[in-house]
Amino acid sequence: MNDALVDRISGGLGMLLATSYIVTAQSIEDSLLADAVGASGVPTGVGVVLLIASLFLFVKSLKSKAGKAQQQAGKTDEGAVKGGSEHPHAMALGLLLILAAYVFMLPILGYVVSVGFLVGAAAWFAGARRYTSLLLCAALAGPIFWFVFDWTLEIRLPVGHWPMWFGK
Amino acid sequence: MDSFLMAMSNLASAWIILSAFAGVLWGIFGGALPGISPSIAMALLLPFTVGMEATNALVLLASVYVGAEYGGSIPAILIRTPGTNSASATVIDGYEMAKQGRAGEALGISLMSGLVGGLFGLVVLVLCTESLAKVALAFTPAAYFSLGILGLSVIAGLSGGSLMRGLIAACIGLMIAFIGSDPVSGVQRFTFGSEDLLDGVKPILIMVGLFAVTEMLVQIGEPPWANGGNASTKLTLPNWAMTKRLFKPQAIGAVIGTVEGVTPGAGGTIAAFMAYSEAKRWSKHPEEFGKGSPEGVAAPESANNVVTATALVPLLSLGIPGSNSAAILLGGFLIHGLQPGPMLFQKAPEVVYGLYGGLFIANIAMLLIGLVILSPCMWLVNRPKPYLIAFILALVMSGVFAIHQSIFECGLVLGIGVLGYVLRLLRLPVLPLVLGLVLGYLMESNYRRSLLISGGEHGIFITDPVSAGLLGLALVLTLYTAWKEFSDKQHAKG
Numbered sequence: 001m002n003d004a005l006v007d008r009i010s011g012g013l014g015m016l017l018a019t020s021y022i023v024t025a026q027s028i029e030d031s032l033l034a035d036a037v038g039a040s041g042v043p044t045g046v047g048v049v050l051l052i053a054s055l056f057l058f059v060k061s062l063k064s065k066a067g068k069a070q071q072q073a074g075k076t077d078e079g080a081v082k083g084g085s086e087h088p089h090a091m092a093l094g095l096l097l098i099l100a101a102y103v104f105m106l107p108i109l110g111y112v113v114s115v116g117f118l119v120g121a122a123a124w125f126a127g128a129r130r131y132t133s134l135l136l137c138a139a140l141a142g143p144i145f146w147f148v149f150d151w152t153l154e155i156r157l158p159v160g161h162w163p164m165w166f167g168k
Numbered sequence: 169m170d171s172f173l174m175a176m177s178n179l180a181s182a183w184i185i186l187s188a189f190a191g192v193l194w195g196i197f198g199g200a201l202p203g204i205s206p207s208i209a210m211a212l213l214l215p216f217t218v219g220m221e222a223t224n225a226l227v228l229l230a231s232v233y234v235g236a237e238y239g240g241s242i243p244a245i246l247i248r249t250p251g252t253n254s255a256s257a258t259v260i261d262g263y264e265m266a267k268q269g270r271a272g273e274a275l276g277i278s279l280m281s282g283l284v285g286g287l288f289g290l291v292v293l294v295l296c297t298e299s300l301a302k303v304a305l306a307f308t309p310a311a312y313f314s315l316g317i318l319g320l321s322v323i324a325g326l327s328g329g330s331l332m333r334g335l336i337a338a339c340i341g342l343m344i345a346f347i348g349s350d351p352v353s354g355v356q357r358f359t360f361g362s363e364d365l366l367d368g369v370k371p372i373l374i375m376v377g378l379f380a381v382t383e384m385l386v387q388i389g390e391p392p393w394a395n396g397g398n399a400s401t402k403l404t405l406p407n408w409a410m411t412k413r414l415f416k417p418q419a420i421g422a423v424i425g426t427v428e429g430v431t432p433g434a435g436g437t438i439a440a441f442m443a444y445s446e447a448k449r450w451s452k453h454p455e456e457f458g459k460g461s462p463e464g465v466a467a468p469e470s471a472n473n474v475v476t477a478t479a480l481v482p483l484l485s486l487g488i489p490g491s492n493s494a495a496i497l498l499g500g501f502l503i504h505g506l507q508p509g510p511m512l513f514q515k516a517p518e519v520v521y522g523l524y525g526g527l528f529i530a531n532i533a534m535l536l537i538g539l540v541i542l543s544p545c546m547w548l549v550n551r552p553k554p555y556l557i558a559f560i561l562a563l564v565m566s567g568v569f570a571i572h573q574s575i576f577e578c579g580l581v582l583g584i585g586v587l588g589y590v591l592r593l594l595r596l597p598v599l600p601l602v603l604g605l606v607l608g609y610l611m612e613s614n615y616r617r618s619l620l621i622s623g624g625e626h627g628i629f630i631t632d633p634v635s636a637g638l639l640g641l642a643l644v645l646t647l648y649t650a651w652k653e654f655s656d657k658q659h660a661k662g
Contacts, residue, residue: 088389126554
């Protein structure tokens with residue numbers, strides 16, 4: 001994407017965000033303890049600043065000669081990085097899904113299993129193909145991190161539903 | 169001078185030396201783990217200090233603080249994950265240097281700047297506590313608001329050449345800061361009925377999401393690192409020429425860190441960002457900032473390490489804990505029957521001077537431990553990329569869970585990671601966002617308190633001398649930046 005197009009999208013999204021933010025801020029009900037500015041006063045002010053800045057960026061992008069020239073020439077400066085994935089956004093989405101699965105699993109399967117899954121799945125997804133190393137890392141990650149956080153730092157980590165499943 | 173000599177006399181105590189080394193080691197370990205803030209690292213040790221002698225206990229806790237503030241810079245440089253809030257500014261050039269295969273140099277600069285900052289802060293603490301305490305007392309709510317404005321005035325320097333983009337990002341940061349209970353009336357704002365958001369969004373969650381998660385989402389689609397596994401793990405300390413070059417940014421960091429440190433509530437994060445921006449402004453090579461400038465590492469690192477000492481000024485002299493870490497240290501004093509404040513210097517001078525001596529040893533310990541552990545840290549991040557991504561994510565997600573044992577916050581961090589990814593696509597700078605986030609509560613709460621005091625008169629921001637001075641400084645800095653940008657553009661044209 002060229003600079004003008006990026007500015008146009010940023011400006012457009014910024015205006016949308018600012019408008020919805022101001023509307024939400026205006027709907028905040030003040031309590032009897034409220035001061036003259038009120039709970040919505042400062043957020044509304046920031047929303048207005050965002051609206052003006054976004055509008056400025058949007059209008060500037062429309063006026064940008066360089067942007068128009070680039071668009072007419074169909075020139076883009078973004079795409080897959082040489083040597084990297086041809087679909088970087090799909091890869092990012094895939095990794096995000098693995099992370100989301102980890103968050104979902106954590107309270108159910110407990111910390112040790114979930115971290116093992118996260119390490120194994122993320123490393124495989126990132127390109128690790130030596131399955132012995134992969135399995136070893138996944139198996140060791142949970143106990144190692146558990147040792148650091150739970151045993152050393154005394155931060156209690158979720159054990160999951162295992163005790164319930166095994167009748168404890 | 170008597171106080172300085174008394175502090176030095178404590179340096180020979182084996183228990184103080186042991187406490188300082190143990191504290192720094194624990195602090196670096198905690199600070200390097202995302203989600204374990206200096207105050208958490210200190211709080212974890214607090215119960216163990218009950219049976220200790222008062223001076224040793226306080227040296228242990230203060231050394232954790234020193235170690236943790238330094239430790240936060242290690243993951244910031246190596247894996248773009250600030251271990252502490254105040255290491256966020258170090259990410260900018262530190263990580264760029266690491267990507268260029270200069271991790272050893274960046275870590276060496278960070279270590280030496282941390283040492284310089286820590287020792288400078290200690291000298292300030294020992295010699296100027298009484299006079300600087302008056303500065304802290306002079307800060308009214310109006311002055312705090314103006315301090316926030318001064319902090320925001322550095323946005324231009326952090327915007328990567330587009331002030332409007334920086335402004336948009338700062339507004340998003342401020343918006344996030346407003347989530348939670350209203351600081352005056354307690355009304356819920358932007359929580360959408362979620363109890364998890366009542367306390368707002370913790371800055372460390374934003375930073376871990378924006379820096380670490382986003383970076384991993386980007387890295388997964390990029391080619392293997394050029395240095396993959398073969399990069400040097402040698403720590404490079406600055407040579408004489410580099411030391412001379414770093415003097416100015418370190419001095420800038422030291423001065424800003426001193427002012428921010430003695431101001432309760434201001435903290436190392438604002439100091440680090442302001443030091444970065446000012447170092448760039450006064451640098452002979454401003455074009456290198458953001459692309460791996462050594463000065464860009466030195467300034468924030470010296471600033472946030474100065475704060476570890478100067479943040480103790482309001483605590484020791486007035487009994488005011490200006491930060492969470494200082495509050496834990498206050499707890500350490502109270503456990504041993506000591507009440508920080510003006511009388512502390514009369515009632516228990518040996519404890520105060522023992523603490524000074526311990527802080528000196530803690531800074532030396534930071535240097536020695538840093539020299540030992542940094543090469544293994546570099547070796548760790550030179551492992552094959554797929555495994556590194558996997559372990560970084562596991563570390564980050566574990567650290568996030570460790571903050572409040574909250575699954576919600578784990579999900580929130582993923583959302584923030586996506587936000588960071590979108591911001592990158594739109595080329596919106598994240599640093600102004602972080603600055604807005606850090607300053608949001610400080611500015612709003614003090615703006616409204618000021619108006620309550622003045623009966624709604626905005627003139628209070630001008631009539632208060634400290635506030636007027638800070639606003640004037642913000643105006644000068646903004647005008648200077650605007651003039652410099654204009655002048656640079658004219659040079660480029662002609």
